[in-house]
Amino acid sequence: MSYLELSGLQKRYRDSVAVDDVSLSVEQGEAVALLGPSGCGKTTTLRMLAGLVDPDRGAIRLDGAEITRLPAHKRNMGYVFQSYALFPHLSVARNVGFGLEERGVGKPEIARQVEEALALVRLAGLDQRRPRELSGGQQQRVALARSLVIRPSVLLLDESLSNLDAKLRDTMRHEIRSIQRSLGITTLFVTHDQVEALTMCDRIAVMDRGRIAQIGSAEDIYERPATRFVASFVGRSNVLPATRDAEGRAVLWGETLPVAVPASGEFDLFVRPQRMRILPVSEPVSPGMARVHGRVLRSVFVGDHVEVLIEGVGGQLTVEMQSGSAAPAEGTEVAVAWPLSDTLPFAREAA
Amino acid sequence: MTGSTRLNLLVLPAVLFLLAVYVWPTLGLFRNAFNEVGPTGAMVEAWSLKTGAEVFADGFTFELTLNSLWLSLTSTLIALVLSYPVSLFLFRTNSRFRGLLAVIAIMPMLISGVVRVFGWLAILGDRGLVNTLAQSLGLISTPMRLVFNWTGVTIGLAESIMPYMILALLAGFGQLDRTLEEASRSLGATPFRTFLRVTLPLSLPALALAAGLGFVLSMSAYITPKLLGGGRVFVLATEIFEQATTNTNWPVAAMLAIYTLGLLLLLLAISNIAARRLQR
Numbered sequence: 148m149s150y151l152e153l154s155g156l157q158k159r160y161r162d163s164v165a166v167d168d169v170s171l172s173v174e175q176g177e178a179v180a181l182l183g184p185s186g187c188g189k190t191t192t193l194r195m196l197a198g199l200v201d202p203d204r205g206a207i208r209l210d211g212a213e214i215t216r217l218p219a220h221k222r223n224m225g226y227v228f229q230s231y232a233l234f235p236h237l238s239v240a241r242n243v244g245f246g247l248e249e250r251g252v253g254k255p256e257i258a259r260q261v262e263e264a265l266a267l268v269r270l271a272g273l274d275q276r277r278p279r280e281l282s283g284g285q286q287q288r289v290a291l292a293r294s295l296v297i298r299p300s301v302l303l304l305d306e307s308l309s310n311l312d313a314k315l316r317d318t319m320r321h322e323i324r325s326i327q328r329s330l331g332i333t334t335l336f337v338t339h340d341q342v343e344a345l346t347m348c349d350r351i352a353v354m355d356r357g358r359i360a361q362i363g364s365a366e367d368i369y370e371r372p373a374t375r376f377v378a379s380f381v382g383r384s385n386v387l388p389a390t391r392d393a394e395g396r397a398v399l400w401g402e403t404l405p406v407a408v409p410a411s412g413e414f415d416l417f418v419r420p421q422r423m424r425i426l427p428v429s430e431p432v433s434p435g436m437a438r439v440h441g442r443v444l445r446s447v448f449v450g451d452h453v454e455v456l457i458e459g460v461g462g463q464l465t466v467e468m469q470s471g472s473a474a475p476a477e478g479t480e481v482a483v484a485w486p487l488s489d490t491l492p493f494a495r496e497a498a
Numbered sequence: 499m500t501g502s503t504r505l506n507l508l509v510l511p512a513v514l515f516l517l518a519v520y521v522w523p524t525l526g527l528f529r530n531a532f533n534e535v536g537p538t539g540a541m542v543e544a545w546s547l548k549t550g551a552e553v554f555a556d557g558f559t560f561e562l563t564l565n566s567l568w569l570s571l572t573s574t575l576i577a578l579v580l581s582y583p584v585s586l587f588l589f590r591t592n593s594r595f596r597g598l599l600a601v602i603a604i605m606p607m608l609i610s611g612v613v614r615v616f617g618w619l620a621i622l623g624d625r626g627l628v629n630t631l632a633q634s635l636g637l638i639s640t641p642m643r644l645v646f647n648w649t650g651v652t653i654g655l656a657e658s659i660m661p662y663m664i665l666a667l668l669a670g671f672g673q674l675d676r677t678l679e680e681a682s683r684s685l686g687a688t689p690f691r692t693f694l695r696v697t698l699p700l701s702l703p704a705l706a707l708a709a710g711l712g713f714v715l716s717m718s719a720y721i722t723p724k725l726l727g728g729g730r731v732f733v734l735a736t737e738i739f740e741q742a743t744t745n746t747n748w749p750v751a752a753m754l755a756i757y758t759l760g761l762l763l764l765l766l767a768i769s770n771i772a773a774r775r776l777q778r
Contacts, residue, residue: 198683220687220689220692223686226681228680230675230677232677233681234678235673246686249686249691250686
C-alpha cells in the first residue's frame with residue numbers, strides 16, 4: 148500500500164459536483180501535481196486532504212491509517228495557501244513558529260527551528276517583520292517555511308506560485324523543488340500551469356470535471372495523452388479534422404495516413420506543431436512519416452521559434468520551426484511531414 | 499473647473515444643511531451655557547461662569563457622571579458580548595438567508611424607542627413574560643424587580659444599541675479572513691485555539707469600533723433610562739432633559755449638555771487611538 152491513498156473521493160455542492168471520483172496513490176517522498184483548468188476539482192481534492200472539506204464519499208489513508216474524518220488540526224498536513232494566509236497580526240517568526248507553539252514545543256527549541264526554517268527559505272534576518280512589510284515572493288517563502296517547520300506528513304501547495312511574477316515564479320519553482328527533494332517530503336501540488344506541473348513533479352494527475360483523466364510522468368502525459376482533454380490541455384496541438392476511407396484508414400487533406408483510428412464517429416488527429424517539418428513539395432518522405440500539402444499563409448517570429456501557418460485543402464495547421472532556420476516565403480507551396488507515431492487520433496466529443 | 503472642485507461642490511448642500519441644523523444650534527447651546535438665571539427664574543443674558551460653577555460644585559453632577567459612565571459601560575459590554583457572535587455568524591455564513599438574517603438582526607433599529615420600551619415592559623414587568631414563567635415553574639414566589647430600576651435600563655439599553663454595534667462589527671471585520679482560520683487549523687490549532695489566536699485578535703479593531711459607538715449611544719440615550727428607569731434612574735441625559743423642560747433652566751441644561759459632549763469627544767478620541775493601535 149502506498150504512503151498516501153485517496154480512494155473514490157467525492158464532493159458535491161448544492162447544484163454541482165466539485166469532485167466526482169478521485170483515486171490516487173502517492174509514494175513517500177514523491178511529488179505529484181494535480182493539473183487542470185479552474186473548476187476541475189483539484190483544489191477541493193487538496194482541501195479534502197487537509198481536512199478543510201469533508202468528502203461525501205471515499206476514503207483517505209495516510210501511512211496505513213484512515214484519516215478521512217480526522218479534523219484538520221490533527222492531520223499534520225502543511226498547507227500553503229494561494230493567498231499565503233499569513234497571520235497579519237504576528238511577526239514572521241511567530242507566523243513560522245505558530246504550528247510549533249500549538250504542538251507545545253519549548254520556546255528555545257521553537258526559536259532554533261524557526262531560524263533554521265527561515266534560513267532554508269533564505270529569509271534569515273527578517274524574523275521580526277510583519278507579513279505586510281514583505282514582498283510577494285518573501286511572503287510566499289514565509290508561508291512555505293511555516294508549513295515545513297511542522298515536518299508535515301504531506302506538503303500541500305495550492306496554486307502557490309500563481310500570485311508571483313513570471314521571473315520570481317521560475318526561481319521559486321526550482322527552490323521549492325530542491326527543498327522538496329532534499330527533505331524527501333511527500334508533496335501534492337495543485338496548479339493550472341502545465342509548466343509548473345511538468346517541472347516540479349515526479350508524476351502528474353490531469354484532472355477534468357472532478358475526475359483524474361490521466362496520471363503519469365510528465366513525458367507520459369505529454370507524449371501519450373490518454374484522452375482528448377489531456378491532449379488539448381497539456382501542450383499545444385494542431386487539431387486536424389480527418390475522415391475515414393473504405394479500409395478504415397485516416398484521410399487528411401486528401402492524403403491517406405496509416406494510423407489506427409476510432410471505429411466509428413467523427414474524429415480529429417492531434418499533432419504537436421514542433422513535431423512537424425516543412426519540406427519542398429518534391430522531397431520524398433520515409434515510410435514512417437505522414438505528409439500533406441499546403442501553402443504558406445504567414446510566419447510569425449516568436450523569439451525562440453517561428454510559427455508558420457499553412458493552409459491546405461482541409462483547413463489550416465501551424466508548424467513550429469526553430470528560429471534561425473529560414474522560414475519559407477508566404478505563398479510558397481510546401482509539404483508538411485511528421486512521424487506517424489506522433490499522430491494521435493481522438494474521437495470528437497458530442498457537443 | 500477641475501474634477502475635484504466639481505466633486506467638492508457636491509458636498510456643499512450637505513455642509514450647508516449641517517451648518518444650519520447642527521453647528522448653529524450647538525453654538526447657541528454654548529452661548530446659553532454662559533447665561534445666568536435671574537431671581538424670577540427667567541434667563542438673563544450674560545457672559546459669566548456662574549452657571550458653570552453652580553453645575554460643577556454640585557455633587558449631583560459627579561454622581562450623574564458616574565451613573566452615566568457605569569450604565570454605558572455595562573450595557574456596552576453586555577451588547578458587545580451578545581453582538582459579537584451574531585456579527586461573526588452574519589459575516590461568514592454562506593446561507594441564502596444571510597440578507598434576511600442581517601435585516602432581522604438590525605430590525606430593532608427600525609422600531610421607535612418608545613415602542614421598544616413597552617415591549618420590554620411586557621417581557622420584564624411584574625406580570626411580564628419572565629416573571630410569569632419563573633413563577634409558574636416555581637422558581638420564585640414573588641416577582642423579580644426587572645424594570646423601573648438599573649437592571650431594566652441596562653437590559654433595555656444593551657438591546658437598543660445592539661443593532662448599531664452589529665453593523666459596526668460587520669464594517670470592522672475587514673482583516674478577518676476564513677483562510678487565516680483554515681491556516682491556523684492546518685497548523686494544528688484546535689477550533690478554540692484558532693479563535694483565541696487568530697479570530698479574536700483580528701476582531702479587536704472591530705470590537706473597539708463597536709464598543710466606542712455603543713458607549714456613545716448609551717451615554718446619550720434618553721428614552722430608555724427615562725421610561726425603563728421609572729424615575730429612579732438618573733443619568734446625564736435625563737437630567738439635561740429635566741433642566742430644560744421641567745425646570746426651564748436653559749443655562750444649566752446647556753452647561754450639562756456641553757459637559758456631556760466634551761466627555762463623549764474625549765472617550766471617542768480614546769477609543770479611536772485604541773482602535774488604531776490594535777489595527778497595527
